[in-house]
Amino acid sequence: MTIRIAVNGAAGRMGRCLIQGVAQTEGLTLSAAIARVESSLLGLDAGELAGVGKLGVEITSDFGAAVAQSDIIVDFTLPEVTMELIPHCLESQCRLVIGTTGFSDEQKKLIEQAGEQIAIVLAPNMSVGVNLSLKLLDIAARVLGDDADIEIIEAHHRHKVDAPSGTALRMGEVIADALGRDLKTCSVYGREGRTGERDSKTIGFATVRAGDIVGDHTVMFAAEGERVEITHRASSRMTFALGAMRASSWLMSYKRGLYDMQDVLSLRD
Numbered sequence: 001m002t003i004r005i006a007v008n009g010a011a012g013r014m015g016r017c018l019i020q021g022v023a024q025t026e027g028l029t030l031s032a033a034i035a036r037v038e039s040s041l042l043g044l045d046a047g048e049l050a051g052v053g054k055l056g057v058e059i060t061s062d063f064g065a066a067v068a069q070s071d072i073i074v075d076f077t078l079p080e081v082t083m084e085l086i087p088h089c090l091e092s093q094c095r096l097v098i099g100t101t102g103f104s105d106e107q108k109k110l111i112e113q114a115g116e117q118i119a120i121v122l123a124p125n126m127s128v129g130v131n132l133s134l135k136l137l138d139i140a141a142r143v144l145g146d147d148a149d150i151e152i153i154e155a156h157h158r159h160k161v162d163a164p165s166g167t168a169l170r171m172g173e174v175i176a177d178a179l180g181r182d183l184k185t186c187s188v189y190g191r192e193g194r195t196g197e198r199d200s201k202t203i204g205f206a207t208v209r210a211g212d213i214v215g216d217h218t219v220m221f222a223a224e225g226e227r228v229e230i231t232h233r234a235s236s237r238m239t240f241a242l243g244a245m246r247a248s249s250w251l252m253s254y255k256r257g258l259y260d261m262q263d264v265l266s267l268r269d
């Protein structure tokens with residue numbers, strides 16, 4: 001069976017990679033490509049826009065029509081756009097793969113509720129390597145425990161609008177869970193001036209925004225006399241797009257539920 005994939009945010013940096021990802025993945029076909037209603041690209045061929053040749057799918061702004069003719073919609077846009085899309089998915093019982101980052105707690109709750117009716121994969125980072133890194137971070141945190149000071153350093157391109165990255169926050173959550181801490185109360189975002197000594201129970205975040213960096217994350221576990229660093233570097237956005245394709249194929253086995261890439265890659269204990 002060929003899986004019909006719609007791409008939301010088709011004109012974006014990730015949207016174009018996702019169209020390429022669909023075109024190069026066996027068993028997937030592009031059913032719709034959505035851009036915003038004011039976009040000057042409406043009506044163009046999605047394949048030509050993404051540089052993979054004509055696919056016979058015109059860029060549209062019609063969510064309803066797009067989900068009605070698709071098995072799965074892959075969304076890499078903005079939180080408010082994802083929230084606008086969800087009711088259409090519920091109405092058409094269309095599965096959803098969400099790569100968008102920057103959701104508020106309230107928006108996350110609404111996504112969780114939608115997961116009671118349709119199958120959703122929500123992952124701030126779809127790269128297989130990053131998700132393997134999450135597993136390694138869980139192990140490192142459990143082994144090194146409270147003896148290590150933990151700092152998360154991330155770098156992304158100048159166009160990224162949220163900080164720290166969704167991936168850095170997810171890394172922090174995984175570590176906090178492993179150590180029995182609450183990230184909300186133990187995180188420190190940047191430091192300046194007379195900060196006083198470091199509180200050993202905190203998890204620090206540092207953000208770099210520069211040039212065209214696709215996405216670098218390093219987590220440092222610094223203890224007395226030694227330091228463990230786990231680093232992931234993405235060199236092309238295609239890593240996220242191919243992860244989203246893997247999530248899409250996997251999601252077809254489910255009718256409802258909220259999942260993440262740990263589920264897709266069978267990395268849960």
Ligand SMILES: NC(=O)c1ccc[n+]([C@@H]2O[C@H](COP(=O)([O-])OP(=O)(O)OC[C@H]3O[C@@H](n4cnc5c(N)ncnc54)[C@H](OP(=O)(O)O)[C@@H]3O)[C@@H](O)[C@H]2O)c1
Nearest residue numbers: 009011012013014035036076077099100101124125126240
């Ligand atoms: N999970 C992951 O692995 C992963 C990896 C990379 C990025 N991301 C996340 O994915 C999101 C997109 O990143 P990006 O770098 O591709 O950003 P981007 O280039 O700004 O793309 C966002 C796209 O959404 C479009 N959009 C805005 N309003 C819309 C609407 N109402 N309907 C349909 N499309 C609409 C924008 O259209 P215009 O061009 O017309 O403004 C733009 O093309 C961000 O949240 C980013 O953090 C996640």
